[in-house]
Amino acid sequence: MEIPAYFPRGWFAPEAFSEPQQLLAAFFNSSTVGLAILDRQLRFQAANGALAKMSGVPAGAHLGKTAQQIFGDLEPLEVTLQHVLATTRPALDVDLSGRLPKRAEVGHWIGNFFPIKDGSGKVKQIGTIVVEVTNQKKLEKSLHSLTARLLQIKDDEQRRIARELHDSLGQYYVRLKMNLDVLSRHELEPDDKAELFAQSMQVLDRCISETRTISYLLHPPLLDEAGLASAVRWYVDGLGQRSGIKVNLYVQQDLGRLPEKVEMGLFRVLQESVTNVHRHANSPALDIRLGRKSDQVTLEVRDYGRGIQPAQLKRFQETNTSGGVGLAGMRERIHELGGWLDVRSDKGTIVTAKIPLTRSRKKSITRQHRKGKSAKSDVA
Ligand SMILES: Nc1ncnc2c1ncn2[C@@H]1O[C@H](COP(=O)(O)OP(=O)(O)OP(=O)(O)O)[C@@H](O)[C@H]1O
Ligand SMILES: [Mg+2]
Missing domain, CATH: 3.30.565.10 (Histidine kinase-like ATPase, C-terminal domain)
Structure with a gap:
């Protein structure tokens, strides 16, 4: 078979297109991504099963209906399709979001829209490829909130450790310093001196035990x-x-x-x-x-x-x-x-x-x- 001039050279072996209609049917029927062809009035001329699954409308029921009738106010579908008609250039990887007439919750899709031209170069139809990414978006959102929550927890944890260090160890060190001050500055009776030493040793023991507890809980x-x-x-x-x-x-x-x-x-x-x-x-x-x-x-x-x-x-x-x-x-x-x-x-x-x-x-x-x-x- 002769490869038509509008196919990029060197991309295909001629036999790849020997049965163009069967080829198109095989792509349409087996694809797990949504495929559709729209006319210049943005009415469906074809829609495959995967697209029907996304829209919630049987594939055959798409025919003759406009994109707006099937997909409602899915943003920015209408604008994108008009843009393809006006510029005659494809619109690729377009993020689409919205609540479809036949679906309960907001969904997310990525769409590719490309012009199909006639012999004179005029756009006759728009080819559409749509992939649903609602679950990925949901996961992304929960990952974001999980990450935010993790950071929050880390902050809380650091604040808690800081407070614990300040309220427990910090206080013991202040006590110790005061005791050492008294011991170094004043002439004390041997009994008072002994008591201050004993008290300081007790405080030091508590410091050791607190430090151990905090450190053990961390790791x-x-x-x-x-x-x-x-x-x-x-x-x-x-x-x-x-x-x-x-x-x-x-x-x-x-x-x-x-x-x-x-x-x-x-x-x-x-x-x-x-x-x-x-x-x-x-x-x-x-x-x-x-x-x-x-x-x-x-x-x-x-x-x-x-x-x-x-x-x-x-x-x-x-x-x-x-x-x-x-x-x-x-x-x-x-x-x-x-x-x-x-x-x-x-x-x-x-x-x-x-x-x-x-x-x-x-x-x-x-x-x-x-x-x-x-x-x-x-x-x-
Ligand atoms: N053993 C349990 N008994 C009763 N309810 C629980 C128990 N474990 C978890 N939960 C419930 O499940 C929720 C989620 O627990 P999770 O550990 O994920 O979060 P959290 O404890 O609230 O906060 P953190 O992010 O600090 O762990 C808790 O808020 C609580 O309502
Ligand atoms: Mg918890």
Whole structure:
């Protein structure tokens, strides 16, 4: 077959166009992007199934209708089509948004509109290619709000640490300085001197213990040194004392060491789940289970509190948004490690994180070797 002069030279082998009508039909019928041909009055002459799915109108029912009748006030569709007619040039990658007459919620599309000219160069029709991007836009939006929320949380966290440092350690240091001032400037009776020394030692002990608590909560050193089981036990001990919640901890006896990232990920899931219980659940008790079966490690945090509202839980399951970043962040973290996170709520709430171990086991061995430590088992 002779390739018509208007095809760019060298782009096609002649046999590619040997059956032009079948070719067009195959493209139209099989495409998952919306395809349509409009006349100069912007009436549909053809629309494929994918476009029908987007518009909510059967493909055949498009014929003879105008773009406005099918797509309503989708912005900026009408203006773009008129522009193609007026300039005889294509309009590419046009962002389209709006509520279509047959669809309930606002949608988003990217459209390409190109002139189809007759032999004299006059625009006879407009070819249209449309891709729906509503889900991507939704994800983008939730990612934006998640990022904003993360930054907010970081600010809050830094403010909290600053306040804690100021109110606790700061006050102790002031006390110490005053004591040292008195000791250095005044002639004191031996008994008074001894008392001031003893008092200063007490204050110093509190400084050491506060520093340790703050630093442990930011990053428990036990996690690196002794492993997840020990860090979890340390965390749970402190929690029992701080919160008054009765915590039942079940850690598998031969849990052993896990890859560094898995230990960190599970520890953060534990911290967030427990913080949620403390803040939202009003639960008298809490069960924490940590175990390992062949090549999978599982952490379960269960409370017996008021539970998560069904609508809120559904939103989290479907869109990974929950109003905060705690649940979504946990899920992201666990997905990053190749695992999955499930949140259920009935009588109380159960957060379960499962991570396969095969992928990163090699890394863990390398890490232990590098630190010159042997794998250590933790006993419940
Ligand atoms: N254990 C729980 N019991 C009851 N409700 C919960 C529990 N965990 C979470 N929720 C509900 O789910 C919502 C979302 O939790 P998420 O951890 O994502 O955010 P948050 O705790 O509100 O804020 P943050 O971003 O600081 O974590 C909470 O606001 C709360 O209403
Ligand atoms: Mg939270």
